[in-house]
Amino acid sequence: MSIQKPVGTQDLLPGAVEKWQYLEGKARELCRRFNYREIRTPVFELTELFQRGVGETTDIVEKEMYTFQDRGDRSLSLRPEGTAGVVRSYVENKLYGEPDISKLYYIGPMFRYERPQAGRYRQFHQFGVEAFGSEDPALDAEVIALGYTFYREIGLKDVTVEINSVGTPAVRAKYREHIQRFFAPVKDKLCKDCQSRYDRNPMRLLDCKIDQAYGEGAPTILEHLDEECAGHFEAVQAHLKAMGIPFRINPRLVRGLDYYTHTAFEYKAAGIGAIDTIGGGGRYNGLVGQIGGNDRPGVGLGLGLERILLVLEAQGVDMPAEPPLDVYVIGLGEAAERETVKLLQTLRLRGLKAERDYLGRKIKAQMKSADRLNARYVAILGDDELARGEIAVKSMATGEQETLPLAGLAEAIAAKK
Ligand code: HAM
Numbered sequence: 001m002s003i004q005k006p007v008g009t010q011d012l013l014p015g016a017v018e019k020w021q022y023l024e025g026k027a028r029e030l031c032r033r034f035n036y037r038e039i040r041t042p043v044f045e046l047t048e049l050f051q052r053g054v055g056e057t058t059d060i061v062e063k064e065m066y067t068f069q070d071r072g073d074r075s076l077s078l079r080p081e082g083t084a085g086v087v088r089s090y091v092e093n094k095l096y097g098e099p100d101i102s103k104l105y106y107i108g109p110m111f112r113y114e115r116p117q118a119g120r121y122r123q124f125h126q127f128g129v130e131a132f133g134s135e136d137p138a139l140d141a142e143v144i145a146l147g148y149t150f151y152r153e154i155g156l157k158d159v160t161v162e163i164n165s166v167g168t169p170a171v172r173a174k175y176r177e178h179i180q181r182f183f184a185p186v187k188d189k190l191c192k193d194c195q196s197r198y199d200r201n202p203m204r205l206l207d208c209k210i211d212q213a214y215g216e217g218a219p220t221i222l223e224h225l226d227e228e229c230a231g232h233f234e235a236v237q238a239h240l241k242a243m244g245i246p247f248r249i250n251p252r253l254v255r256g257l258d259y260y261t262h263t264a265f266e267y268k269a270a271g272i273g274a275i276d277t278i279g280g281g282g283r284y285n286g287l288v289g290q291i292g293g294n295d296r297p298g299v300g301l302g303l304g305l306e307r308i309l310l311v312l313e314a315q316g317v318d319m320p321a322e323p324p325l326d327v328y329v330i331g332l333g334e335a336a337e338r339e340t341v342k343l344l345q346t347l348r349l350r351g352l353k354a355e356r357d358y359l360g361r362k363i364k365a366q367m368k369s370a371d372r373l374n375a376r377y378v379a380i381l382g383d384d385e386l387a388r389g390e391i392a393v394k395s396m397a398t399g400e401q402e403t404l405p406l407a408g409l410a411e412a413i414a415a416k417k
Pocket of ligand 1: 080081082114256257277283303304305
């Protein structure tokens with residue numbers, strides 16, 4: 001039997017890959033305007049980084065990581081998300097020593113052992129940004145605006161922004177007690193996961209789809225914010241309003257990663273079956289310190305590219321396809337065929353997309369191939385034309401044919417672009 005790709009992964013074949021290149025190009029261009037610079041970190045890191053960074057009691061670390069021992073007996077894990085690695089790199093390379101704040105972005109594969117379904121893969125791709133070094137709520141608002149602007153500029157419609165404040169660790173410690181008190185009477189009725197969450201990570205009780213009914217009327221964290229947290233949250237909202245970014249406050253929004261403080265947010269859109277979250281992020285003021293650096297605040301986001309493509313498709317948004325061939329070159333006769341090799345190189349050096357036959361096919365089959373490749377022009381060189389220093393050029397759009405000087409072919413085609 002032939003070998004197939006691992007469950008939950010995808011092959012991005014020519015035809016689809018142009019859409020990826022387009023999205024990536026848009027992301028880079030957006031980051032240029034927002035003044036975020038690219039960072040590339042390893043796809044695997046020491047497992048301990050994610051345990052410390054993402055959180056021991058999160059689903060990601062407890063059951064979704066691809067963890068393995070390498071030949072040197074180190075425990076490594078494929079990165080399940082981008083933030084922890086970028087924080088590690090920020091600390092390791094002492095970027096905090098720079099006079100300005102660090103605004104970084106990344107595009108790349110992430111790995112989570114989840115049950116695959118529409119919009120959920122085991123290898124998926126995120127476009128993410130992380131900004132370090134400032135607690136200013138204007139920076140939270142900038143990050144939220146960046147994600148929203150990205151969705152808008154690629155033509156995604158009806159994206160909603162949901163925001164919440166998850167407070168500081170001190171605020172959360174108090175709030176956890178309220179949550180535990182609220183759920184105590186029904187504790188034994190909760191699902192197995194939630195029974196263990198009750199002690200270890202009670203805020204996640206609000207996030208459970210199975211126990212949704214028990215969570216109704218639960219106290220919200222917004223009711224328990226201290227003055228500083230409430231002020232920060234207010235300011236983020238004011239900035240979003242000023243920028244014209246529509247948002248909804250969702251006091252039950254709990255993210256699946258432990259590092260958030262203050263702002264937490266998600267982007268939602270319909271179109272991928274049961275899944276409606278297409279991106280998310282928030283502020284993480286303790287994370288840099290936890291990973292071993294001088295403590296510095298941070299805020300960032302991660303947008304899933306597969307989910308974006310699924311929603312774009314569901315909404316019928318046009319995506320750029322493979323651009324057509326400028327010219328297909330056909331050589332008739334031995335000398336002419338040899339000459340096409342040189343001619344192609346000249347055309348390509350001039351910036352044109354050019355192709356020829358490599359299967360020894362007859363002229364008719366070559367014309368069909370030119371058609372399949374969407375060629376704008378077919379250039380036909382016979383031994384006689386070659387001797388005269390000329391070449392026949394046919395426009396595939398109009399069927400018109402003309403004879404041009406061979407030496408001027410590249411210039412002539414380029415001029416017709
Ligand atoms: P996250 O919410 O775990 O956050 O993931 C962000 C996005 O990645 C999701 O909204 C979704 O679009 C996509 N995603 C996650 N898991 C999968 C999957 N199995 N298949 C397909 N897409 C998926 C983070 O990862 C944080 N690092 C975001 C962040 C950056 N927060 C601060 N800075």
